[in-house]
Amino acid sequence: MLEIKNLHVTVDGTEILKGIDLSLGSGEMHAIMGPNGSGKSTLSYTIAGRAGYDVTEGEILFKGQNIVDLSPEDRAAEGIFLAFQYPVEIPGVANTTFLKEALNAMRRHRGEDELDAMQFVRMLREKVKELGISDDMLKRAVNAGFSGGEKKRNEILQMSVLEPALAVLDETDSGLDIDALKIVADGVNRLRNPERSMLMITHYQRLLDYIVPDFVHVLAHGRIQRSGGKELAQELEKNGYAEFTKTDAAA
Amino acid sequence: MSATVETVDQITDLADEKYKYGFVTDIESDTLPPGLNEDTIRFISAKKDEPEWMLEWRLKAFRHWLTLEEPDWQKPKFPKIDYQDACYYAAPKNMKDGPQSLDEVDPELLATYEKLGIPLREQEMLAGVAVDAVFDSVSVATTFKAKLEEVGVIFCPISEAVKRCPELVKKYMGSVVPFNDNTYATLNSAVFTDGSFVYIPKGVRCPMELSTYFRINEANTGQFERTLIIADEGSYVSYLEGCTAPMRDENQLHAAVVELIAHDDAEIKYSTVQNWYPGDENGVGGIYNFVTKRAACRGRNSKVSWTQVETGSAITWKYPSCVLLGDNSVGEFYSIAITNNRQMADTGTKMIHIGKNTSSRIISKGISAGKSDQTYRGLVRMAGKANGARNYTQCDSLLIGDTCGAHTVPYIESKNPSAVVEHEATTSTISEDQLFYLRQRGIDEETAVALIVNGFCRDVLQQLPMEFAVEAQKLVGISLEGSVG
Ligand SMILES: Nc1ncnc2c1ncn2[C@@H]1O[C@H](COP(=O)(O)OP(=O)(O)OP(=O)(O)O)[C@@H](O)[C@H]1O
Ligand SMILES: [Mg+2]
Numbered sequence: 001m002l003e004i005k006n007l008h009v010t011v012d013g014t015e016i017l018k019g020i021d022l023s024l025g026s027g028e029m030h031a032i033m034g035p036n037g038s039g040k041s042t043l044s045y046t047i048a049g050r051a052g053y054d055v056t057e058g059e060i061l062f063k064g065q066n067i068v069d070l071s072p073e074d075r076a077a078e079g080i081f082l083a084f085q086y087p088v089e090i091p092g093v094a095n096t097t098f099l100k101e102a103l104n105a106m107r108r109h110r111g112e113d114e115l116d117a118m119q120f121v122r123m124l125r126e127k128v129k130e131l132g133i134s135d136d137m138l139k140r141a142v143n144a145g146f147s148g149g150e151k152k153r154n155e156i157l158q159m160s161v162l163e164p165a166l167a168v169l170d171e172t173d174s175g176l177d178i179d180a181l182k183i184v185a186d187g188v189n190r191l192r193n194p195e196r197s198m199l200m201i202t203h204y205q206r207l208l209d210y211i212v213p214d215f216v217h218v219l220a221h222g223r224i225q226r227s228g229g230k231e232l233a234q235e236l237e238k239n240g241y242a243e244f245t246k247t248d249a250a251a
Numbered sequence: 252m253s254a255t256v257e258t259v260d261q262i263t264d265l266a267d268e269k270y271k272y273g274f275v276t277d278i279e280s281d282t283l284p285p286g287l288n289e290d291t292i293r294f295i296s297a298k299k300d301e302p303e304w305m306l307e308w309r310l311k312a313f314r315h316w317l318t319l320e321e322p323d324w325q326k327p328k329f330p331k332i333d334y335q336d337a338c339y340y341a342a343p344k345n346m347k348d349g350p351q352s353l354d355e356v357d358p359e360l361l362a363t364y365e366k367l368g369i370p371l372r373e374q375e376m377l378a379g380v381a382v383d384a385v386f387d388s389v390s391v392a393t394t395f396k397a398k399l400e401e402v403g404v405i406f407c408p409i410s411e412a413v414k415r416c417p418e419l420v421k422k423y424m425g426s427v428v429p430f431n432d433n434t435y436a437t438l439n440s441a442v443f444t445d446g447s448f449v450y451i452p453k454g455v456r457c458p459m460e461l462s463t464y465f466r467i468n469e470a471n472t473g474q475f476e477r478t479l480i481i482a483d484e485g486s487y488v489s490y491l492e493g494c495t496a497p498m499r500d501e502n503q504l505h506a507a508v509v510e511l512i513a514h515d516d517a518e519i520k521y522s523t524v525q526n527w528y529p530g531d532e533n534g535v536g537g538i539y540n541f542v543t544k545r546a547a548c549r550g551r552n553s554k555v556s557w558t559q560v561e562t563g564s565a566i567t568w569k570y571p572s573c574v575l576l577g578d579n580s581v582g583e584f585y586s587i588a589i590t591n592n593r594q595m596a597d598t599g600t601k602m603i604h605i606g607k608n609t610s611s612r613i614i615s616k617g618i619s620a621g622k623s624d625q626t627y628r629g630l631v632r633m634a635g636k637a638n639g640a641r642n643y644t645q646c647d648s649l650l651i652g653d654t655c656g657a658h659t660v661p662y663i664e665s666k667n668p669s670a671v672v673e674h675e676a677t678t679s680t681i682s683e684d685q686l687f688y689l690r691q692r693g694i695d696e697e698t699a700v701a702l703i704v705n706g707f708c709r710d711v712l713q714q715l716p717m718e719f720a721v722e723a724q725k726l727v728g729i730s731l732e733g734s735v736g
Pocket of ligand 2: 041
């Protein structure tokens with residue numbers, strides 16, 4: 001599904017990612033952990049194609065195609081979704097309007113028929129119920145005045161509406177209370193299927209109790225320092241990142 | 252459903268359209284040769300078969316106009332207009348006596364309006380909207396006349412009103428915008444050709460939206476229409492004007508006058524979707540839109556709301572205003588002005604508070620892109636007797652790119668210590684964060700901009716009658732094409 005090879009990324013003249021290798025098979029759930037500032041969000045933005053994140057070396061293969069030169073909207077239409085660490089507010093644009101426009105833009109791109117207002121609302125009702133999102137939140141402007149937790153739930157709602165092939169979740173758990181964490185985790189788990197891969201960035205082992213990953217990677221200093229199974233997360237929880245920061249300093 | 256909900260699909264449909272109203276209709280027309288003198292005015296008056304008093308009024312205005320200098324305090328500067336070089340009358344030829352029904356209207360004309368998205372055939376009309384269509388200098392069709400007459404509403408071309416209800420015209424025309432108000436209004440008073448007249452009798456709530464579409468077709472022709480709306484005691488009317496013109500390399504002048512009169516407990520809602528040809532991306536051609544629009548809230552508890560969506564014209568220069576005479580009267584001004592490429596707009600409002608406890612509200616949303624330049628200019632005046640008067644003004648500017656300009660020039664004059672004036676202003680840009688967020692969700696850049704701008708304008712778009720909100724939102728998208736990327 002996703003194959004990242006020797007990826008080097010420069011932001012404002014500073015090299016942040018220094019040779020990432022990562023491979024996600026269909027239906028797999030990977031977790032990425034790592035200290036603040038290690039380049040996790042940089043990786044997620046680069047996968048999504050944000051301007052200013054210059055790939056200086058290496059490639060990102062998605063479904064076998066190198067996507068490095070694709071626009072963000074084309075990558076989205078191909079099935080790449082990023083749940084933002086800091087979702088953005090769009091004043092005056094109703095959440096529903098935004099969701100419908102996004103979905104139909106992608107359907108157009110794929111040559112599918114657009115959903116009309118009725119079909120869309122019916123579909124949305126279902127998804128909303130599962131995530132405990134209020135009607136009020138749908139009517140309000142995108143993320144405007146939403147609490148931290150509401151913003152994160154809204155990201156998951158978008159993911160469930162857009163049904164991507166690859167979802168990158170950047171700290172979707174941060175800012176959630178225990179109940180919301182469970183709701184979001186349930187939402188994510190419901191979306192897991194053999195055709196959909198997920199890359200989940202988190203700082204907390206706690207999330208991995210609810211969403212059990214197939215693989216865990218440690219990112220530090222712009223490189224994947226170690227990969228393993230879910231037990232790696234438990235080890236990190238105990239020992240912290242000292243080992244990896246040291247490794248790098250010594251190198 | 253709120254007016255903004257259904258927008259974006261349409262915006263996307265129109266994503267690669269340019270100015271789509273730029274076609275020219277090939278119709279034989281009766282056009283007066285260029286030039287402006289007393290004979291021109293006599294000719295127009297004779298064409299319209301006007302009574303003597305109307306001609307006298309025109310001539311009085313013309314003689315005064317000759318003594319006037321053009322103002323130059325506005326921000327947009329433009330070359331001196333050669334008034335002798337323009338035509339002051341153009342009419343489709345086979346309409347001399349005015350059509351009695353739509354069957355008598357030239358099919359080419361009907362087709363033109365259809366192309367503009369304004370079907371004039373009543374059975375094809377938007378439910379509940381009566382339309383008056385003005386093509387160059389004459390009104391070509393007024394729909395739903397009979398239905399309106401049932402409730403006593405008069406909605407007809409102003410040239411017809413001059414003959415049909417001369418007392419009303421005599422009493423009210425020039426009573427809000429006097430013939431000697433300003434250069435352009437004075438010129439209009441001398442040479443006005445057509446426009447709409449509306450009278451809503453006491454206690455009547457006009458059963459449908461009234462709407463006029465203005466279209467300049469002939470080359471080298473100015474359009475000088477005059478609109479007069481009178482809402483008698485306790486009545487209500489909602490009126491919308493729309494405008495388009497073909498693409499031409501020369502600048503064309505549009506100098507309209509609109510007068511609104513609201514009596515006791517009456518309410519007038521006046522909406523404009525102005526999409527005159529803006530000129531090309533290098534600033535060649537386009538309409539000079541210099542209009543004088545003013546409302547008199549004469550009665551107690553009367554109310555006038557101006558809502559405007561200004562996307563067209565090379566230069567827009569207009570200040571729809573309210574003179575709040577009646578105690579407790581209310582004036583509102585909701586504006587969206589979008590300038591792109593080399594367009595210039597100097598627009599805003601004047602709220603003149605004279606009566607006690609009068610209130611006004613101004614919401615202005617300016618969007619500048621390309622190399623355009625925009626000024627909000629607003630006056631709030633509290634007269635000495637305006638006890639308890641209040642005004643709230645909010646001016647928001649959105650800049651797209653860094654080669655455009657936005658300016659806010661509020662004038663506040665208060666002679667009454669009990670009057671309250673509030674003014675808020677913001678300037679923002681479309682952030683890279685917002686664009687990336689929308690694009691990550693599959694929305695292309697231009698649609699993303701249109702969506703963000705529509706969100707920015709939402710408070711004003713919501714003021715538009717439902718039927719026109721969608722159209723206005725589409726326009727927002729089209730006008731900003733090519734402004735990013
Ligand atoms: N525009 C920029 N110019 C220079 N450095 C930048 C820029 N943007 C980000 N960085 C740096 O890149 C590094 C990686 O940032 P990134 O946001 O990817 O970290 P992260 O792993 O997501 O951290 P966190 O866990 O705090 O979210 C940081 O040191 C950050 O300061
Ligand atoms: Mg981060």
